[in-house]
Amino acid sequence: MAAEVTVIIPNYNGLKFLGTCMESLNRQTCQSFSVLVVDNGSTDGSVSWLKEQQIPSIFLETNTGFTGAVNVGIKAAKTKFVLLLNNDTEAEPGFVAELLKEIRRSEKIFAVSGKMIQMYHKELMDDAGDMYSVLGWAYQRGVGRSSKKYNRPVEVFSACAAGAIYRRRVFEQIGYFDELHFAYLEDMDVCYRAKIYGYHNRYCPSAVLYHVGSATSGSKYNEFKVKLAARNQVYLNYKNMPVGQLLINSLPMVIGIGLKYGFFKKIGFGKEYVEGVKEGIATRKKCRRVEFKAEHLGDYLAIEWELLIGTVVYVYEFFSRHLGKVSNKLREF
Helix, strand or coil: CCCCEEEEEEECCCHHHHHHHHHHHHCCCCCCEEEEEEEECCCCCHHHHHHHCCCCEEEECCCCHHHHHHHHHHHHCCCCEEEEECCCEEECCCHHHHHHHHHCCCCCEEEEEEEEEECCCCCEEEECCEEECCCCCEEECCCCCECCCCCCCEEECECCCCEEEEEHHHHHHHCCCCCCCCCCCHHHHHHHHHHHCCCEEEEEEEEEEEECCCCCCCCCCCHHHHHHHHHHHHHHHHHHCCHHHHHHHHHHHHHHHHHHHHHHHHCCCHHHHHHHHHHHHHHHHHCCCCCCCHHHHHHHHHHHHHHHHHHHHHHHHHHHHHHHHHHHHHHHC
16 A cells, blocks of 8 residues: 655654654554655764664755755655654654544645653653744643643644644645754744645644654753744744734734743843844845735734734643642642
8 A cells, every 4th residue: 555644754863762763653553654764964873773774764964954854855755744753752553543534634734733742751741732922932732731631632823843744735835844944943834834825733632642852952941942943933923924913913022022031041041042033133034925915814814813812821821830830839838
């Protein structure tokens, strides 16, 4: 039976994770898929291992970032769907089958994200689909909360590309992952574009995936990651929001930048965050903006509503999480 989906695994010096990731794919109940690893010029022995294991791979000479690697993989794929999978993951046996089942539900579904659980703290969620807000903040739905929750399939703003399936033909319509991003917020950007064109993104809780997280960058927060994400946040808004929407959201986005600066300053990365925002503003015209079309007006309005809802959900989850911590501390006395 011909493969219906290509599982694309971008890899950069991820040898210590590849064995677990590949073994979990070998245990999949669905057999209608092929695997393609795109190596970003690794120097840790990944190339030799992939060749020894005879795993279909494309070997790039230099590190082109997450975006460059997955674009190479998507363009090389011939299947109807592509499934992007981080190398630091372990998929439950039904992962591929459940994502396929969900995306087949409608031709208007662009991407479907699985239920991502923290690899070393399986009682905690890592990601239940990504959301966006008028503050200009992207955030992981459910992160740090109980993995026993988030068991209902819902629409989300964006699928998390660490473990998500995409309808390949839509990339030809809306464009591929933006290689200016290199890494971080690139999945939010491509799903944002898809929404402008009237497509939807879903969360599928029956597709379970365990994720280490930040395996390539090395930590949750570091100079490289903070600066790059701050720059890409500017790109994301500039590219996808028409001038009118930018003006409407300018005040909350400025507030969002101020709040994020305060947070990063507190943990020692304030300088990097400011440098990233400045770089984004200075280089924003390198981005290819989504052309505004009147036929997409309804989609823009729907997106603005989602941004408002996303803000409310974020505030609710933030305070419920922190109030819970305060309550637990009070019980200790």
